[in-house]
Amino acid sequence: MSEKLKVGILGGTGMVGQRFISLLENHPWFEVTTIAASPRSAGQTYEQTVGGRWKMDTQIPEAVKNIVVKNVNEIEDTASEVDFVFSAVDMSKEEIKRIEDAYAKTETPVVSNNSAHRWTPDVPMVVPEINPQHMELIPYQRKRLGTTRGFVAVKPNCSIQAYAPVLTAWMEFEPYEAVVSTYQAISGAGKTFADWPQMEGNIIPFISGEEEKSEQEPLRIWGEMKNGVIEPAKQPLITSQCIRVPVLNGHTASVFVKLKDKSVEKEQLIEKLVNYRGLPQQLALPSAPKQFIQYLDEDARPQITMDVDYEHGMGISVGRLRKDSVYDWKFVGLSHNTVRGAAGELSYAQSY
Numbered sequence: 038m039s040e041k042l043k044v045g046i047l048g049g050t051g052m053v054g055q056r057f058i059s060l061l062e063n064h065p066w067f068e069v070t071t072i073a074a075s076p077r078s079a080g081q082t083y084e085q086t087v088g089g090r091w092k093m094d095t096q097i098p099e100a101v102k103n104i105v106v107k108n109v110n111e112i113e114d115t116a117s118e119v120d121f122v123f124s125a126v127d128m129s130k131e132e133i134k135r136i137e138d139a140y141a142k143t144e145t146p147v148v149s150n151n152s153a154h155r156w157t158p159d160v161p162m163v164v165p166e167i168n169p170q171h172m173e174l175i176p177y178q179r180k181r182l183g184t185t186r187g188f189v190a191v192k193p194n195c196s197i198q199a200y201a202p203v204l205t206a207w208m209e210f211e212p213y214e215a216v217v218s219t220y221q222a223i224s225g226a227g228k229t230f231a232d233w234p235q236m237e238g239n240i241i242p243f244i245s246g247e248e249e250k251s252e253q254e255p256l257r258i259w260g261e262m263k264n265g266v267i268e269p270a271k272q273p274l275i276t277s278q279c280i281r282v283p284v285l286n287g288h289t290a291s292v293f294v295k296l297k298d299k300s301v302e303k304e305q306l307i308e309k310l311v312n313y314r315g316l317p318q319q320l321a322l323p324s325a326p327k328q329f330i331q332y333l334d335e336d337a338r339p340q341i342t343m344d345v346d347y348e349h350g351m352g353i354s355v356g357r358l359r360k361d362s363v364y365d366w367k368f369v370g371l372s373h374n375t376v377r378g379a380a381g382e383l384s385y386a387q388s389y
């Protein structure tokens with residue numbers, strides 16, 4: 038690509054927005070030229086507004102420090118500077134839908150982290166390794182919006198990334214029922230331990246809306262497109278419990294699964310995981326993990342401290358696969374919630 042695409046980050050001051058900004062530093066295809074946030078941040082330079090609340094391990098990239106933050110609500114002004122936007126604003130669902138549609142109507146593609154549009158029938162919800170074909174919904178959406186270039190595409194909830202790719206790799210063995218418990222990091226709520234000291238040494242057995250998303254969203258990802266609509270898959274049925282744990286980054290999932298194919302061996306299941314390749318790997322996209330899923334043989338893996346950054350946070354780590362006496366198999370999966378589960382996934386979804 039000779040000239041980089043100009044990118045705007047809506048909600049660029051928040052946890053996911055900061056992750057976008059750090060991941061897009063020196064990206065071969067994209068250049069962050071515009072950052073927008075709430076009216077509270079608008080008018081200040083990026084460094085002034087996030088200086089005291091920068092949450093990444095790396096420094097604020099030099100290239101964005103002096104960008105004057107815009108007001109997300111000033112849509113024409115923000116959209117006029119960019120080729121497309123990544124959206125990570127935290128507002129009510131209705132406000133997010135309105136704003137994302139309005140950006141799309143300025144002929145600006147919107148690639149969003151937010152849940153607001155995940156069930157809008159003509160909006161694709163994509164994990165690029167699993168269902169890139171759902172991007173074929175976009176012409177139907179453009180018809181509704183009256184656009185030729187603008188559209189909205191979304192990613193699913195961060196909690197599903199530690200197990201949905203695994204079940205996808207095993208689809209030929211027909212998984213039909215799964216019990217999933219997720220152990221979710223505090224950055225998933227946009228927080229660090231400094232913001233949320235009550236989480237130190239603590240567990241909270243409730244994350245609003247998370248269990249419904251963890252159960253339903255994989256079925257849409259696995260759904261089939263018929264006449265411009267995604268018909269969600271009927272199986273595997275998933276039941277889940279989502280628990281907040283005192284971890285900064287990384288969502289872990291403990292999963293029990295029943296497969297129709299009772300003859301499958303452990304080696305076959307592992308072989309399917311480690312050989313799973315999606316379109317991003319075939320196209321060797323710059324932000325894609327070379328190895329999407331790794332399997333770890335050691336009993337005490339995957340662990341947050343050793344494995345959360347696997348493939349720069351874009352890979353999925355799986356371990357503890359073994360037969361179960363009630364279900365057929367059980368395993369543990371881990372993924373980075375703000376990289377694979379949020380900003381990272383989108384930095385290559387756009388290329389479709």
Ligand SMILES: NC(=O)c1ccc[n+]([C@@H]2O[C@H](COP(=O)([O-])OP(=O)(O)OC[C@H]3O[C@@H](n4cnc5c(N)ncnc54)[C@H](OP(=O)(O)O)[C@@H]3O)[C@@H](O)[C@H]2O)c1
Pocket residue numbers: 047048049050051052053054073074075076077078079109110125126127128150151152194195224225226227228374375378379
């Ligand atoms: N954290 C994760 O792991 C994760 C994963 C997947 C999806 N998500 C989703 O991504 C979105 C952002 O999450 P986050 O964790 O980054 O949240 P966050 O840290 O609270 O950041 C929120 C962002 O939205 C802006 N904002 C808040 N209220 C606004 C308003 N009334 N008008 C305009 N802008 C407003 C904030 O701007 P100011 O700085 O000016 O207030 C900030 O840029 C949420 O929808 C969340 O559900 C998060």
